[in-house]
Amino acid sequence: MNKRPLYFDYAATTPVDERVIQVMVDCLGFSGNFGNPASSSHAYGQQARRSVEQARQQVADLVGAQAQQIVWTSGATESNNLALKGVAQARAQSGGHIITSQIEHKAILDTARQLQDAGVAVTYLLPDAEGLITAQAVSEALREDTFMVSLMLVNNELGTVNDIPAIGQRVREHGALFHVDAAQGAGKVAIDLAQWPVDLMSFSAHKIYGPKGIGALYVGPRAQQRLQAQIHGGGHEGGLRSGTLATHQIAAMGAAFVLAAEHFAEEAATIARLRERLLEQLSGINGLRLNGSPTQRIPHTLSLTFSEGEFNSQALSASIAFSATSACNSASNAPSHVLLALGLDARTAGRTIRLSLGRFTTEQDIDQAAQLIKAAAASAPAFWATAQP
Numbered sequence: 001m002n003k004r005p006l007y008f009d010y011a012a013t014t015p016v017d018e019r020v021i022q023v024m025v026d027c028l029g030f031s032g033n034f035g036n037p038a039s040s041s042h043a044y045g046q047q048a049r050r051s052v053e054q055a056r057q058q059v060a061d062l063v064g065a066q067a068q069q070i071v072w073t074s075g076a077t078e079s080n081n082l083a084l085k086g087v088a089q090a091r092a093q094s095g096g097h098i099i100t101s102q103i104e105h106k107a108i109l110d111t112a113r114q115l116q117d118a119g120v121a122v123t124y125l126l127p128d129a130e131g132l133i134t135a136q137a138v139s140e141a142l143r144e145d146t147f148m149v150s151l152m153l154v155n156n157e158l159g160t161v162n163d164i165p166a167i168g169q170r171v172r173e174h175g176a177l178f179h180v181d182a183a184q185g186a187g188k189v190a191i192d193l194a195q196w197p198v199d200l201m202s203f204s205a206h207k208i209y210g211p212k213g214i215g216a217l218y219v220g221p222r223a224q225q226r227l228q229a230q231i232h233g234g235g236h237e238g239g240l241r242s243g244t245l246a247t248h249q250i251a252a253m254g255a256a257f258v259l260a261a262e263h264f265a266e267e268a269a270t271i272a273r274l275r276e277r278l279l280e281q282l283s284g285i286n287g288l289r290l291n292g293s294p295t296q297r298i299p300h301t302l303s304l305t306f307s308e309g310e311f312n313s314q315a316l317s318a319s320i321a322f323s324a325t326s327a328c329n330s331a332s333n334a335p336s337h338v339l340l341a342l343g344l345d346a347r348t349a350g351r352t353i354r355l356s357l358g359r360f361t362t363e364q365d366i367d368q369a370a371q372l373i374k375a376a377a378a379s380a381p382a383f384w385a386t387a388q389p
Contacts, residue, residue, distance in 0.1 A: 005317075005318065005319050005320050006320045006321065006368060006369050006372075007321045007358075007360070008321060008322045008355045008356060008369060009321045009323055009354075009356055010300060010356040010357060010358030010359075011159075011207075011301050011323070011354065011356035012323055012356070013207070013212065014207060014208065014209045014210075014358055014359070015209065015360065016211055016256075017209040017210075017255075017256065017259060017359070019255065019259060020209060020211070020252045020256050020259070021252075023248075023251050023254075023255040024248045024249070024251065024252045025248075026251075027048075027248035027251050028248055033047050033048055033051055033247060034247070035047055035048040036048060036245075037049040037051075037052045037244075037247055038236065038244065038245070048245075048247045051247055051250070052245055053067065054251070054254060055251050055253060055255075056068075056070045056072075056250075056254070058254035058258050059203065059216055059253060059254055061258075061261065062186065062191070062257040062258075062261045063182075063186065063191040063192070063201070064191060064192035064193045064194040065194070065220075069193075069219055069220060070217075070218060070219075071217045071218075071219055071238065071240050071241055072214070072216055072237055072241065072245060072250055073217055074213055074214065074215060075204050075205075075212070075213060075214065075215035076105075076107065076181060076183035076202045076203060076204035076207075076215045077107040077215075078215065078230075078241075079203065079204075079215050080105070080107040080108050080111060080150075080181055080202050081107070081111050082227070082229075082230050082240070082241065083179040083200040083202060083217060084108070084111045084112065084115060084150060084179065085114070085115065085228075085230055086227040086228045086229065086230060086240075087147065087148050087177055087179075087200075087223070087226055087227055087228075088115050088118070088120055088148070089228040090228035091226075094118075094119050095119050095120060095121070095145070096121070096145050096146070096147045097120070097121040097123065097145045097146045098115065098120060098121075098122050098146065098147065098148040098150065099122075099123045099125065099138060099141050099142065099146060099148070099149045099150070099151075100112050100122065100123070100124060100125070100149070100151065101124060101127060101151055101152075102124045102126055102127070102337065103127050103131065103152075103155055103157075103337070103338040103341050103342075104150070104151070104152055105152065108150055108152070108181060109124075109337075112150075121145075123141045125141060126341060127160075127341055127342060129342075129343075130160065130292060130294075130296065131155060131158045131160040131291065131292035131293060131338075131342055132160055132163075132292075132293055132296060133151055133162050133167070135163060135167045138151075138167050138170055139170045142170070142176070146174065146176045148176055148178075149167070149171045149176055149178050150178075150179040150180075150181070151164070151180060151181070152180065152181040152182070152183075152184070153180050153181065153182040153184070153185035153189060153191070153201075154182070154184035154185040154188065154189060154301075155184070155292070156183070156184045156301075156338075157301070157303055157338040157354055158291055158292035158293075158301065159292060159297045159299075159300060159301030159303070159356075160292040160293050160297045161293075161296050161297055161298060163296075164180055164198065165195075165196050165197065168180075168197035168198050169197050171197065177199040177200065177222060178197065178198050178199050178200070179198075179199065179200040179201070180198050180200070181201075181202045182202060182203055183202060183203065183207050183215075184298075186204075186260065187257070187267075188268070188298045188300060190264070193218055193220065198218075198220065199220045199223040200217060200218060200219060200223050201217070201218040202217055202218075203215055203218070205252065205253035205256055208256050208257065209256050209259065209260075209359060210249075210252050210253045210255070210256030210257075211253070213246070213249055214249035214250060214252070215253075216253070219240070227240060229241060231243060267359060268299065271299045271300050271357050271358070274299075274357055274366050275299040275300075275302065275357060277363065277366050277367075278302070278355070278357075278366045278369065278370055279302070281366070281367070281370035281371075281374075282304070282370055282373060282374065284374070285373075285374060287306065287307025287308075288304060288305070288307070288377075289304070289305045289307075290302060290303065290304060291303035291304070291339065291342060291344075292342075299357070300356055300357050300358065301354065301357075302354065302355045302356070302357075303352060303353075303354050304352065304353055304355065305339075305344070305351055305352040306351045306352075306353075306377060307351075308351070313353065313376070315375070315376045316353075316372055316373060319372045320355075320369055320372055320373075322354060322355050322356075323356075324352070324353055335349040335350065336352065339352055
């Protein structure tokens with residue numbers, strides 16, 4: 001059996017924590033908590049409903065929200081669609097204007113383009129040189145007819161962290177709604193929706209050691225009457241998202257958020273230490289560049305660009321699981337739209353890799369990865385001479 005590569009792609013997805021798996025298993029099978037949460041007339045349904053509501057509170061607790069403000073979805077992609085399309089379609093008048101950025105996840109960019117096709121004007125802000133969207137840039141883009149601003153908390157390729165409270169204050173003063181994609185931020189950034197001027201926020205379980213196929217949307221008080229459902233058929237989740245609730249996935253997401261809260265400080269410190277260990281060992285590679293702000297970022301995600309002739313990705317891919325771009329771009333093999341927006345050309349973007357660390361990364365993983373990356377850089381010149389146009 002071949003040895004599995006080192007895993008450095010936590011930003012794409014995380015393995016489900018064993019403690020979370022057990023919570024899921026306990027909701028499956030006849031002896032488990034398998035009932036339909038909507039069937040509240042008997043004990044099976046009531047038990048499932050209690051698990052769903054407990055998980056709703058657990059998710060809310062991590063991000064400073066109230067339980068009733070959490071709406072279950074199938075993941076952050078659906079949450080993003082519900083936020084943007086739901087607000088746009090609930091408006092009495094057509095048209096209007098929204099603001100987002102050129103470095104958002106495709107779940108936002110593709111949805112924004114759908115809204116453009118429906119007559120909504122969209123401004124796509126460029127990031128600054130450090131991969132950040134500033135409050136000033138948002139302020140300058142606001143128009144009288146702007147009804148929504150949608151920006152991510154943590155960039156999924158760079159790991160940069162936008163100043164959401166500052167941006168939110170500008171948006172709140174204008175009167176528009178503010179949506180934040182926090183798929184990469186939950187459990188890594190201290191989120192306080194009781195204080196932050198944010199109206200809608202998207203979450204995903206599989207980025208935080210929970211299962212795929214489950215997520216949530218925070219719906220704050222300013223957005224509650226300004227959101228139109230996108231999935232109909234029973235009026236579940238306060239009429240915002242119909243469909244039988246997946247108790248096992250929801251309970252697992254709640255458990256994952258609890259673990260994130262319990263280990264928040266410890267995990268952040270450990271990953272920061274591992275990140276510094278990796279960067280120190282790679283510091284001797286000529287021309288190596290870290291993309292994005294060196295300070296306003298999470299320690300988990302590194303975007304590294306190698307100088308011309310300094311990297312052989314093919315030599316590395318069998319030994320390390322990493323990304324050459326975000327998961328949303330990998331299917332098309334297109335250059336990263338995030339790196340292009342930063343000013344890198346397609347050729348330079350092709351010499352960039354994303355390494356993302358997580359809960360199960362060890363010092364041994366770091367040391368082995370550093371040696372492999374340095375070897376790939378050392379073997380690069382002949383590769384680039386033959387493989388590049």
